[in-house]
Structure formats: C-alpha cells, structure tokens
Amino acid sequence: MIQRLLLAGMLSGLVVALFAFAYARVYAEPTIERAIALEQGGYRDHAGVEEGPVSRSTQRNTGLVTGLAAYCTALGGFLAIGLAFLHGRLSVRPRSAVWTLALAGYVSLVLVPQLKYPASPPGVGNAETIGSRTELYFIMILASAICMAVSFWISYRTARRMRPAGSIAIGIAAFVTLALALMASMPAISESPHDFPRDLLLEFRAHAALLQLIVWGGLGLLFGQAAEYVAQRDRGMERVASHGMPNA
Template sequence: MNSTTVRSLLVRGMLAGLAAGLLALVVAYFLGEPRINAAIAFEDSHSHEHEMEIVSRSLQSTAGLATGVLIFGVCLGGIAALAFCFALGRVGRFTPRATAVLISGAALLTVFLVPFLKYPANPPAVGDHDTIAKRTTLYFLMIALSVLLAVAAVILGKRLAPRLGAWNASVAAGAAYLFAIGLAYAFLPAINEVPADFPPTVLWQFRVSAIAVQLTLWTAFALSFGYLAERVLTPRPATSAAEEANSESDTAARTAASAG
C-alpha cells in the first residue's frame, strides 16, 4: 500500500471518526448527562465544602462535552485507519468493509470493554480524590496489557494455523488471551470507592450509558469507514463509468428529441 493511499485512508478515517463522534455525542448527552447531574446532586447534598466553579456545569455539558467527544472520535478514527492499513491482507482475506468491522470490534473489545470490566467508569462523587493518579495508572496499564495480549494472541493464532487449521488456531489463541486477561484481573489490585449510600441505579445507568457511547462510536465508525475505504481501495472501473456517462447522454438526447 503506497503512501498516497495510506494518506487518503487516514483522512477518511478521521472524517469517519468525526461522524461517529457526532452520533456518540448525542448518546452521551441524552443518556450520560442526566446521570452525571444526579451524581453531582448527590455529591452536593453530602458535601459541606463548596468550591468555586471555574467552568460552569452548563458549559461542561454542552461545548465541553462536544469538544471532548469529537476530538476523541477524530483521534481514534485516525489511529484505527492506520491500524486498518497495517491489518488489511495480513489478518485474513477480508474485504475492506469486513476489515474495518474487524478492527473496530477488536478496538471496542481490547481498548474499552476488557479494561472497563476491571476498572469500570464512575460518575462524580464516586472515587477518592487522593487515589486519582493510582486509578488512572492502573486503568491505562490494563489498556496496555489488553492490547499487547491481543496482538500476541493474533501472532499465536497465525503460527498455530498451519498445524491446527484456521478455526482451531483462532479458538486456541482466543482462549490464551482470555486466560492471560484473567490473570491480569486476578493480580492487579481491585478498586471499590463507591460510597455506601450512593444510589446504585444511578451508578448502573451511568456505566450502561458509557458502554452505549463506545458501542455507538465504534459501530458508526466501522460502517462509515468501511464504506469510504472500499471506495478508495476498489474504485469503479473507468469503462463502467464511461458507459454510464454515455448512457446518461443518450437518455438526455432521446429526451430532447422527443421534446422537440
């Protein structure tokens, strides 16, 4: 794949990420923001200290949310497009659309879902301010482990394929990945800083909304980028385009003649 094609796919990946970010923004606003407001109300009712607001809540929930989600979508779209360029033709004989879906599904699983199950997202009022650095480090460590183990599983599957066959090799590699993730879950420290009287429904709904945002983002990206990538990599033959143009001109000529 030449540099011009990679550049074209990168641009389309960022555009697809932007479009996916717009859809994810809608989900985040209507599903996530009400739960954040409920968590903030709980925090205010249990705190006697009132810090001065540097950025208003209304700005955070509108322009701030939009900026964060859209930039996140564009960045992930660009990274996923580069991963697509590397994976196309190397992970199997898949079409561009199928490869885009595969890359998006793998990203959703390894970058979000696996770390989320160990260290789920929490709304405001959940978590000790003194452990922010520790929690952030553990979360990014879990992401790094998940991605590296997934890459190792793919390599293992490709090496086992000649002896076991593609299906059995894939099952074995997947089992090895799950086993390694299970060990990571067991040895990394657990974090549970949810206040005893925090509404469990708000916590559950907030985490479901976080999953919904990521699911929307990656599904929309897979579909839009797959379509754009296919148009770049499998362009319409010039002969068919010329035939279509001739057909359109003939139709216009017949229409003009009948009108005359």
C-alpha cells in the same frame, strides 16, 4: 492509498462523534447532573451553578462535543493506519478488516479495562486516590492491548498449520485466558459510598458502556463501508493504469 484511508477514517470519526454526542447529551449527562447534585448535598437543579474554571454548561455542551470529536477522529485515524498495515497481508475485504480491528480495539481497550475498573460518576471514589486509580486504569489498558497483540500473533502463527476457523478460535482462547489472568492479578478498587444510590451508579455505567459501543460500532460500520469504497476505487484506477487510457 494510506492518505485516502486516513481521511476516510477521520471523517468517519467526526460523523460518529455527532451521534455519540447526541446520545451522551440526552442520556448520559442527566445521570452526571444527578450525581453532582448528590455530591453537593442533595437533589437540586445545578443548571446555574458554575464552579471552577470551566462551567458545567460548557462541559456538557462545547467541551463534550469537542472531546468526542477529538476522540472519535483519533480512533478513525488509528483504524485507518491499522487497515493500511493489514492491507495485502490478510485475504479479507477491507470492511471485514475494519470490523475486526474495531472489535479487537473495543474488547481490549474498553471492555476488559471497564470490567475490572468500571466507570464511576462524580462523588464516587476517594479524591486522594484518584491519581493511583487513574494509573491502574491506564496500566490495565496497556496490558490488555498487549494481551490482544499476543493473541493476534498466536492466531497468525497457527494459521500456517491449520484452517482459519481453528486459528481464530485459538487466538480468542488465548486472549480470554490472558485477560482473565490479567484481571485477577490487578489490584481491586472498591470505593463506592454505601449511601450512593445503586440504581444511579448502574445507570451511569450502562450509559458509559453504550457510549463506547456507539463509538466503536459506529466507526466499524461507517469506516468499514468507506474503506471498501476506497479500496474499490483504487483497484479501478490500477486497472485503468495497467490497460492504458481508452481512446476517445
């Protein structure tokens, strides 16, 4: 079953990557172009400007679709592995398990880190501190994932002594508490230039957040349905095997 789930998860990721690319290409990329224009000295068309080993044309087309495909395929594979681990351990349908995993992944790996360290377009932030800022962001992701794992463990342990709704509420409360403590303990970063347009900064961050919602939400919906089909097909095959092949 794990092989079929893995294949379904990765194929779902590829499909979601196409939708994510369409959104990013139409809505997110123009804000990046405007930010680059500001960084280089004013609003102007940079369609013909190519700097560095990879041109902007390649970055916003081939590079963008390749990166999203790799990202979404990997996420689909991780969701499939997580579902295979939970299969038989939780009394929920595969679709619900996928939705739960996708929601937990989005909240812990995307939402909480971006609330503390929001995405920034080109031209925002000191180039000399990019290494430390990247390190802090990945530490935030790892710590947030640990908080989510601890919250799941607490919810699982309390489920033995109370109703599911109560254990879920306790798990959510535990994660919120741990996440707030984590965000308060991590150092703040504020390097936005005073002359950088605030509307452009907010627009870029809104598109970055919506792009992640498309990826995680799309995977939850698409792979959730695919996982349900795989599980039903396996149950049907098990029933046929247990009763023997019908006579012709």
